[in-house]
Amino acid sequence: MEDESTGDLVRRAGRGDIDAWRGLVDRYSRLLCAIAHSYGLSGADADDVMQTTWLRLVERLTLLRDPARAGTWLAVTARRESLATLRRLGRERPLQGYGPSVTGPHHVVFGRDLAASVGAALETIPPRCRRLLELFVASPPFSYSEISAALEIPVGSVGPTRARCLTHLRRQLDGVT
Incomplete structure (x- = not known):
């Protein structure tokens, strides 16, 4: 599946191939998570962005003009969903993870x-x-x-x-x- 092109996976997924879907999810979930986190989202909000992004792909899978560029399409959609989530929340979140690593x-x-x-x-x-x-x-x-x-x-x-x-x-x- 790693050797298979994104375009081939998208075309197969469009025909209902569950293994192709798994391949797409394996290939792009980490990227979608990174995008959501880059907007300061975490936990359930980041998960919602990822889930909505995958849903948007399901809705438009057979309509993609260039299936080989599905990764770029997913990244753009994840950015838009992250921004929409921030607007819905009405606030931006502070950066996490910059605390001390040593105690005392x-x-x-x-x-x-x-x-x-x-x-x-x-x-x-x-x-x-x-x-x-x-x-x-x-x-x-x-x-x-x-x-x-x-x-x-x-x-x-x-x-x-x-x-x-x-x-x-x-x-x-x-x-x-």
Whole structure:
């Protein structure tokens, strides 16, 4: 199934082949999850985005003009669903996972200060940079091709864009604007 092209999987799934559906789900679920998380969604909200994205594909599967580009179609749809979820919730969520990793009173205080500083700096950089950096620190980390699809940038631009975003973040943390 890994050697089979996305276009072939889509065509087979359109004919009701359950193995083709499993192949598509295996191939793209991690990407859809990354996209939902890149918008600050987690838990049930991220799951809802993924489920709705798959539902949209089911509804339009036989209407796709280029079945080989179904991965891109899924990524765009997941971004739109993530934004719709944020609008429905009426708020944006703070970044998660930047707390201290070591315990003890002084580590807790330092960790909170560091998390607050990084969180504040992240709020000042462009949203696209924030999303890119979040995808890099996700656990497990996402590949360049997954990040490329999630952010709609060429794979060759992921590294240089990451470097520029980190420079932006460092300048904010150092108080240089």
